[in-house]
Amino acid sequence: MxxxxxxxxxxxxxxENRGVLRSSYTPDRLLHRSKETNQLAAVLSTAIRGESPSNVLIYGQTGTGKTAVCKFIGKEIDKMNRRAAAKSAKGSKDPVTKAFQGNPVSYVYINCKIVNTTYGVLANIGNRFIKDWSEDVIPFTGWPTEKVYSSIKEKIDEQDGIILIFLDEIDQLCYNSGDDALYFLTGMSTTLKDDKVSIIGISNDLRFNEFLDPKVKSRLGEERITFAPYxxxxxxxxxxxxxxxxxxxxxxxxxxxxxxxxxxxxxxxxxxxxxxxxxxxxxxxxxxxxxxxxxxxxxxxxxxxxxxxxxxxIGDLPTQQKIVLLAITMEQVAGREKLITGEVYETYNIIARKLNMNVLTPRSISGMISELDMLGICMAKVISKGRYGRTKEIELAVHPNLVQKVLVQDPIFEELLAKGGLGLLRGWRQSRLL
DNA sequence: CATCCACAGGAACTTGGGGGCA
DNA sequence: TGCCCCCAAGTTCCTGTGGATG
CATH class of the missing domain: 1.10.8.60 (Helicase, Ruva Protein; domain 3)
Known part of the structure; x- marks a missing residue:
């Protein structure tokens, strides 16, 4: 049938094989990234030899293979570990394997866009590293951060081998929670009995570490690798x-x-x-x-x-931000070309009340407008209108129909948009005057 | 040329919902 | 159960400011 x-x-x-076309797929051979791969391998191999490992910062724009190279290195480490384990039984004389047996290497890969708090990063490291802990000993919240830190430090101290911590999109971690997490992590290698933790930070923002504590900054940037665009x-x-x-x-x-x-x-x-x-x-x-x-x-x-x-x-936006976007869109459909913050707020206020949602303060809406600008959904330029104040000039950067199409799928907006579409504004305005 | 508008945007604080531990 | 913690979203309070206007 x-x-x-x-x-x-x-x-x-x-x-034939869809998975291979996804960017998350790691091929067996990385093309045009052998220089970078070797650079990273060279830095990390000092750690494998038992010398104190350096921290590494990897820079490069999106899609330049930073993550791919790191995942590739991860695969290679797995291979080494398997080889060392296989040969250990026979008492191998292979120098590479020997070096590896003395210093088994483990690693974690953390995407800081997803795990973007100090606590989260530390808990992740703890839960994935500690061999004699059953899974997820550290709860996702609850412990004091200090306690998470000291318990993973203690466990790592007891354990043999080198630990590599890959922090992808490390800039996100700094934006969100300052340099606390990095302070902890870079501090960890200095306070451990032996140096055995290496942090590999991956970022597409060259300037993210400008405002970090100088100590963290210099420790983190011991080695730098830059990925040029393809x-x-x-x-x-x-x-x-x-x-x-x-x-x-x-x-x-x-x-x-x-x-x-x-x-x-x-x-x-x-x-x-x-x-x-x-x-x-x-x-x-x-x-x-x-x-x-x-x-x-x-x-x-x-x-x-x-x-x-x-x-x-747009679909992933929080509800309140969707309301702000709807306010901008409706104003634009009603013929206003350039809005200012105050106007958006007024319209937002009307819509939020129609939807029976909380009405947030102007400060919050102002922040949300800036965020919409950063996401590229609207353009918000700070301008001065002299006597009439300083504000943002706001303009939608996408087609109103696209906004409607996406928002109508959200149950919160469904009824409102199905009934009157984007043109409701004038009617509301008039009825308010009457 | 000082003034003053209508906000910008930083920082500290609050709230409410997650949890641990004794 | 009460007191501790973490975290995101939002509020409160604040100082800062470009430039038309009187």
Missing amino acids: ETVFDRYLTSGAII KANQLADILRQRAKLALVGDAWDEGVIQLCAALAAEENGDARKALDLLRISSELAERAGATTLVEEHVREAQVQIEKDVISQV
Whole structure:
């Protein structure tokens, strides 16, 4: 019996192995990143030899392979550990293995965009490292941070071997909770009996550590590795490597690869973007029933990605921020081109009351407008209107229909938008005057 | 040229919901 | 049960400010 899922579940005419096209997939061989991989391996190998490990800061824009290289290194460490374990029984004379046996290496990878508090980072390290603790000894909240710190320090002290802590998007950690966490972690290696903790910070913001405590800053930045953006031809190599693994042999050609690479190269050589283009265009092509991927699909994919990203961001906004966005959108639909903070607040106030939501203070709304600006959903420029004060000039940066389309899916806005759409504002204004 | 508007945006504090520990 | 902690979201209080206006 045929179901609606069949055509999507059976191996497609174009895609054979979808996972390979995701940017989170780590291939066996990283193309065009051997220099960086070797640099990192060289720094970390001093730790493996038992010398005191350096901390490393890795810089590079999004999609330059920072995370991929770190995950690759992680895989290699796993390999080494397995090799050392296998050979230990026979009393190996292999010098590499010998070095490794003396200093087994373990590592944690933490994404600081997700775990962005001092407590969270420390608890994560504790829960993943401590061998003789059963899982999740440290609760996700409850303990004093100091206690988390001292107990993991104590356990690490007892344990043999080197510990590598990969902190991806380390800048997010600093924005959110200052340098407390890094202070703890960089301090850990100095207060332990032996040096055996190394922090590998990954950031796409070159200036994130400017305001850190100088001591933390210098300890953290002992070694620096910078990742340059990929060139178009390098991106093409990467795409070709993945396409061979992921796509049906004769369903794609060089032109498609070149186009994906060229479009991504325009966006600061972002490999993630390149892979997304290839993956989405293959999916679009398959869904359209095509048997070969052509350049037209790639162009469609580009439009699609753009829209998806924005929809995703808007959909994930907290309710109050959605109300602010709706206020800006409705004003704009009602014909106002440039709003100021006060006007947005007034409209926000009306909508929030219509929805029976709490009405927040102007200070909070001001902050939310700035956030919408940072997310690229609206543009908010601080201007001075002289006698008439200093404020932000606010303008929507996305299409109002897109906002409506996304917000209508939220049950909170469903009724309101289904009834009157974005044009309700004038009616409300008039009824308020009467 | 000082004034003063309408906020910007930092910082400390509060609230409410998660939890631990004795 | 009471007192301790963590954390995010929001509030309160605050000082700062570009430039049209009188």
